[in-house]
Amino acid sequence: MSVSEIAVAEGQATNMRGAELRRGLAASVPVLLGIIPYALVLGAQAAQKGLGLLEVPLMTGLNFAGGSEFAAIQLWSSPPHILLIAGITLLVNSRHFLMGATLAPFIKQLPKRRVFPALFLMCDESWAVGLADAQRRAAAGTRPAFSLPFYLGAALPFYLAWVAFTTCGAALGPVLGDVEKYGFAMAFPAVFLVLLRGMWKGFAAARPWLVSLAAAALTYLLVPGAWYVAVGALSGLVAAWFLADET
Incomplete structure (x- = not known):
């Protein structure tokens, strides 16, 4: 060249x-x-x-x-x-x-x-x-x-x-x-x-997000402090792990 x-x-x-x-x-x-x-x-x-x-x-x-x-x-x-x-x-x-x-x-x-x-x-x-x-x-x-x-x-x-x-x-x-x-x-x-x-791909793929949202919201209402952040993050990760094979 x-x-x-x-x-x-x-x-x-x-x-x-x-x-x-x-x-x-x-x-x-x-x-x-x-x-x-x-x-x-x-x-x-x-x-x-x-x-x-x-x-x-x-x-x-x-x-x-x-x-x-x-x-x-x-x-x-x-x-x-x-x-x-x-x-x-x-x-x-x-x-x-x-x-x-x-x-x-x-x-x-x-x-x-x-x-x-x-x-x-x-x-x-x-x-x-x-x-x-x-x-x-x-x-x-x-x-x-x-x-x-x-x-x-x-x-x-x-x-x-x-x-x-x-x-x-x-x-x-x-x-x-x-x-x-x-x-x-x-x-x-x-x-x-x-x-x-x-990024929406249907309800099944969104279940870890919903688990995280529900867990964080309940913790925010029931537990003082910022523990809702940790609970929301961990619950979403755990839900994603267990639900991965189903999506």
Whole structure:
């Protein structure tokens, strides 16, 4: 192959990657807009618990898992109960084991130097968008089914927006006071309802979610403290384990 042909091929590959990045960004925008309100809520709640403008982006940037961050802030005290917060964070984030496992067949051919950064950027929203696209491409016979540029185009904006808007929430929190009175907190369950609707495969597949929901709700009503988080996470995992062979 001549130098000019190599240059043309490289240019085509670059254009293709750019197109996939833009396609991923376009796919993520509807959900991306939904995470902004509850990012502001989390930042404001963290500021009200005493976290500063440097500590909030460190927490959201290094952990990057909204559910566990909300749980940690609810449990935050002075001095903080580090082991309890770490344990709850592990339980809430344990769903990432299953999320990563569902992506494994699609990313196993990628080198680890690409896989690990991609998995660091994985959150519920980017995972759902990336997995749905990989499944569509696989069903259409497209190879490889998993488009890393598409995934990065969807995942990186989530990461940047999450860190940026939680920091904005921390800055505005003392001024706004109780931000939940503005209804921002509804964005959190609304986004997850949209994700669940996109992944709905019938009642049988949803039974672990329902078990987790019922267990968490009962624990919230009957047991003081944040034990509903642990109970909901564990009951969902156990239900998924026992019901796996039936779905």
